[in-house]
């Protein structure tokens with residue numbers, strides 16, 4: 603099992619025992635108001651589909667960089683996950699994402715460290731020239747995390763999102779490989 607140890611969080615491969623947390627998180631929670639709240643979420647969780655996703659997989663069948671990793675606190679509490687996905691595989695255009703549904707722990711620096719470890723993993727395990735990240739202008743915590751790590755705002759689609767009747771900007775960030783090489787030495791939790 604791959605584990606990436608920071609100071610306050612650990613990124614690790616998914617375990618079958620994580621299923622219970624996911625079933626609880628996807629039944630609702632404050633986090634869903636912040637992660638793409640314009641998307642229609644099914645009120646019914648497809649438990650069978652989730653059980654399939656949690657079928658044990660040997661680490662040797664998992665790609666590097668990982669597509670997703672679980673986030674634990676250093677004390678072992680499972681608090682969420684990080685992910686990556688292709689915008690355009692042909693041009694190596696990739697974006698990363700993060701969700702920490704345990705809202706009681708927001709604002710303590712755990713998200714910044716988890717995204718630092720994850721971005722570091724993605725760049726370290728690839729030759730990618732850039733890593734992207736997308737959010738919306740109402741998501742103050744995500745904007746702040748991206749800013750603290752040094753992601754650059756690359757595009758702002760003004761008033762492109764509607765959340766609870768109000769218009770917000772869609773904000774796209776990016777980091778180039780040379781920026782990562784320079785910035786990572788100041789990131790929390792990252793092995794130097």
Ligand SMILES: CC(C)(COP(=O)(O)OP(=O)(O)OC[C@H]1O[C@@H](n2cnc3c(N)ncnc32)[C@H](O)[C@@H]1OP(=O)(O)O)[C@@H](O)C(=O)NCCC(=O)NCCS
Nearest residue numbers: 633636701702708709710711712713714737742743744746
């Ligand atoms: C976004 C998320 C991953 C951030 O994780 P986190 O652990 O809360 O992040 P951190 O504590 O490292 O940093 C949050 C920063 O936002 C700041 N912040 C919190 N509320 C804020 C507000 N209303 N306005 C401005 N800044 C705010 C915090 O003070 C902190 O900055 P600081 O370190 O300079 O004090 C987490 O909150 C989360 O999962 N939210 C729900 C799902 C989500 O939004 N996912 C991202 C989808 S794009």
